[in-house]
Amino acid sequence: MVNGGGVNSACMRVKVQKDAFILWYNLYHLYLICTFKYIINLMKVKIISVANAEQVSAIIKVGSINEMPSIQQNWRFNFDKALKKLRHATGYLLVVETTQNVVEGCMIFQLINQVEPYMAFIEIAPHNRDHNKRYDRVAGCLIAYAFLQSIIQGKGEYKGLLQFDVLEENKEHEIKLMKLYAFKYNAKLLADTTMVIMDQDGEDLVNRYLI
Amino acid sequence: MAAEKDNRGKRSEIVIGPHDGYNRTEEKRAEISALVTAHHKTRSPERIRKNEMLSVQYRMEEYLNDERVAVDNICTIEDFVKDFLTVLGISRSKFAGYIDTDLSNLNKYFRAERKFNIDLALKFAHFFHTSADIWLMVQIKNDLLLLQSEQDEKYRKYDYETIIS
Numbered sequence: 001m002v003n004g005g006g007v008n009s010a011c012m013r014v015k016v017q018k019d020a021f022i023l024w025y026n027l028y029h030l031y032l033i034c035t036f037k038y039i040i041n042l043m044k045v046k047i048i049s050v051a052n053a054e055q056v057s058a059i060i061k062v063g064s065i066n067e068m069p070s071i072q073q074n075w076r077f078n079f080d081k082a083l084k085k086l087r088h089a090t091g092y093l094l095v096v097e098t099t100q101n102v103v104e105g106c107m108i109f110q111l112i113n114q115v116e117p118y119m120a121f122i123e124i125a126p127h128n129r130d131h132n133k134r135y136d137r138v139a140g141c142l143i144a145y146a147f148l149q150s151i152i153q154g155k156g157e158y159k160g161l162l163q164f165d166v167l168e169e170n171k172e173h174e175i176k177l178m179k180l181y182a183f184k185y186n187a188k189l190l191a192d193t194t195m196v197i198m199d200q201d202g203e204d205l206v207n208r209y210l211i
Numbered sequence: 212m213a214a215e216k217d218n219r220g221k222r223s224e225i226v227i228g229p230h231d232g233y234n235r236t237e238e239k240r241a242e243i244s245a246l247v248t249a250h251h252k253t254r255s256p257e258r259i260r261k262n263e264m265l266s267v268q269y270r271m272e273e274y275l276n277d278e279r280v281a282v283d284n285i286c287t288i289e290d291f292v293k294d295f296l297t298v299l300g301i302s303r304s305k306f307a308g309y310i311d312t313d314l315s316n317l318n319k320y321f322r323a324e325r326k327f328n329i330d331l332a333l334k335f336a337h338f339f340h341t342s343a344d345i346w347l348m349v350q351i352k353n354d355l356l357l358l359q360s361e362q363d364e365k366y367r368k369y370d371y372e373t374i375i376s
Contacts, residue, residue, distance in 0.1 A: 042273065042276050042277045042278070042279070043272070043273055043276050044276045059276075076226060077228060077229050082228070082229055085231070086231055086232075086233075087231075087233055108228070110231075110232045110233075112232040112233060116232070118230075118232035119227060120227075120228055120229070120230050120231060120232055121227060121228030121229055121230070122225060122226065122227040122228065123225075123226050123227075123228070124225060124226070139225035143225075148269050151262060151265050151266050151269055152266050152269055152270060152273075156251075157247050157248060157250075157251035158247060159262050159263070159266065160262040160265070161247060161250070163232070163243070164227050164230070165227070165230045166227065167230070180225075181225075184225075190243065190246055190247075191239075191242050191243060191246055192239075192242075194239075194243060198250070199254070199258055199261075199262065200258075203261075203265065206269070210272075211272060
């Protein structure tokens with residue numbers, strides 16, 4: 001009975017913490033909306049259907065905690081748990097307009113100390129990888145959108161400067177990935193494992209993928 | 212973490228994370244800060260201004276894309292012009308002069324006493340280095356929102372289903 005009571009009170013604490021976090025997350029986004037006056041959480045983009053090479057209308061939108069993908073759905077990361085832990089973070093989902101319940105790609109953007117844009121996570125849906133790949137340009141759209149947010153939300157010298165870290169256990173993998181980001185997304189090495197997309201490079205990405 | 216291959220027919224996976232931008236050592240934070248500051252010093256005034264202008268332009272794009280904009284949170288052309296002029300450090304009256312009009316006339320367009328038109332959109336586009344249609348689309352979006360909220364009932368009767376049996 002004591003154990004059952006202990007488990008029940010622990011579950012209650014977890015539920016209260018979860019509800020409190022969801023409330024905080026929603027209030028944080030309300031603060032962002034009020035601060036920036038404009039609603040800054042939706043973008044129409046075009047991705048490419050691999051099957052027939054046709055353009056498909058998609059949108060990038062802010063994802064609620066419940067909408068964020070997880071390992072249970074065969075993603076590599078638990079975006080829902082990550083969002084709960086990360087400070088000043090917003091989760092963005094890329095979905096096709098006609099199938100908005102299916103997440104094609106996910107990205108978490110952080111604004112460190114309210115000034116410094118940082119791309120904490122990005123992952124493409126399991127059904128968009130390898131032989132299963134349904135859509136192309138998903139990653140490009142999300143990375144370009146992260147840069148767009150660095151322009152809108154970044155302050156001072158950090159405006160238009162999107163950082164992200166490439167950290168791999170295998171150093172050779174790490175270097176190959178960095179080359180990939182440099183080649184595909186105009187990223188430059190800032191320091192050690194931190195890469196950055198900035199200024200004209202980022203603007204070119206936005207023009208290529210978003211506008 | 213992410214398997215990738217070169218781009219000669221082999222797969223490439225874009226995966227970043229999981230990382231926390233706050234989870235950096237003091238040394239790393241200081242290093243990044245110093246590098247960013249050093250880079251910022253190399254930015255031309257034109258680039259700095261361009262980034263600020265892009266900020267307004269991208270907000271306009273997002274505003275146009277956002278289907279959840281309603282009558283009570285409309286952003287007008289005047290709002291965006293004000294933001295652009297703030298970046299440029301130009302007063303509204305000077306801006307009016309630059310586009311061959313006067314402040315009184317310009318304000319009439321902002322207050323919808325005069326219809327925002329293509330000529331004005333082209334002037335704004337050239338002045339602020341945007342497309343003309345973005346200004347027109349913002350105006351159309353806002354006009355539609357207002358009209359639909361005020362007179363939605365009036366337009367419902369215009370439906371082909373009422374005349375085709």
